Amino acid sequence: MVSRQMLSQITWVAGSYGVSQGLRLFTNIVLARLLAPQLFGVMLIVNTLRTGIELLSDVGIGQNIVSNRKGDQPDFYNTAWTIQIIRGLLLFAIALLLAQPIAEFYDSKQLVEIIPIISVVFLLTGFQSPSRFILQKHQEVRKIALFDVFIAAVSAVVHIALALYSPTIWALVFGLIIATSISTTSSFFLIDFRVHRIKISHEHVRAIISFGKWVFASSVVFFLAMNFDRLYFAKEIPFAILGIYGIARTFSDMIGMLVQRVGAMLIFPKVAAFAKDRSELRPAVSGLRLKALLVTACGLSIVVALSDLVILVFYDDRYIAAAFMLPILMAGAWFSILSTMGESFMLGIGKSVHSAQANLAKLLWLVIAVPLALVYSGFVAALCVIAIADLFRYISLSFSQWKEGLSFLKQDVALLGLFAVLVMMWRYLFMQLGLVADFATWIEYGSIING
Incomplete structure (x- = not known):
């Protein structure tokens, strides 16, 4: 029975991933026909830096919900959600401050305009519901799998439509923002529509920080290890x-x-x-x-x-x-x-x-x-x-x-x-x-x- 359950879970995880990546592959191929290669180069820098800023402030909020025995209790996940919102606001402010220096470092005037706009993504992801992590804790992979396929399909439609309308870098920028907006809104309906509230429990904050300190360190190094090539090649x-x-x-x-x-x-x-x-x-x-x-x-x-x-x-x-x-x-x-x-x-x-x-x-x-x-x-x-x-x-x-x-x-x-x-x-x-x-x-x- 256990092996059947595991097989079913692997099937859902791998199947949904295959469909999602198939949609992303299709989107990538269509966009490659519509857009010039250098636009992907610019967006590669933007997405790498965006991911880096997110990971450089990661305290393992999702991992905390999954691993902590109280992770699915309202006090805990509301505290985690509140920390996530604060983090999103801080990341938004940091991105605005870094836009000019980053553009000068990579000698790209486009980045001065792109980075402040793309930083809205930090606000959107900050408000995402922690329901995904609660489902992960209970290993309800089917719901997560269907959600991921839905978001991948939405992202494909949005990006291709924008590229057909305007075959410029802005199709990629606004495609990301719109897809993230839909993902954030939909996340509140993943389990059932539940009202989250701002909550700070000192006990749970200490638990999150205690577990998250090494997750933070790992995330910092993980980002640099995964993206050093991109950041280095962008200059060379x-x-x-x-x-x-x-x-x-x-x-x-x-x-x-x-x-x-x-x-x-x-x-x-x-x-x-x-x-x-x-x-x-x-x-x-x-x-x-x-x-x-x-x-x-x-x-x-x-x-x-x-x-x-x-x-x-x-x-x-x-x-x-x-x-x-x-x-x-x-x-x-x-x-x-x-x-x-x-x-x-x-x-x-x-x-x-x-x-x-x-x-x-x-x-x-x-x-x-x-x-x-x-x-x-x-x-x-x-x-x-x-x-x-x-x-x-x-x-x-x-x-x-x-x-x-x-x-x-x-x-x-x-x-x-x-x-x-x-x-x-x-x-x-x-x-x-x-x-x-x-x-x-x-x-x-x-x-x-x-x-």
């Missing part, structure tokens, strides 16, 4: 190439985001609710973890082997360099998957400090290796450095899991070998079938980077 390469790279990263990030979603909605709550002795946790999940990763290895290996075909089929020649970038980035998603799974275990047992340490290891690798690779060996070397960055995150988490008696190192080494063999096997098969290009032609796809 043309916006057109940055936009193409952003498209390749969007595809490769989909895999990691799916596993992150499964980890946040299923693994983290289940580990947090595990009532038995921790020594029994590893044997209880080892078999299920192995089966999940075997399926993932088979599926991801096919995706990696075919990934450049997606760019060639759906995008025009302006984006052909992404066909070279995508297989490299997609292969590195394997380490992201292992790391995300390990991180969910650490959060589930209340050890959020390990997540911060792992992201710091990844960040240090990127800060040191990416500039050196770009300066001395070029963009391709920097791309490979980025692709293996999550390996250092995984190494750190593996050590932490070993200390906590939750090591799966032998299992992971065997799975890595299987994954590598499967990628080569599928690639060779698809080459023989004429579905993908040979190695020499694939290298030519990247010629635009230097051209």
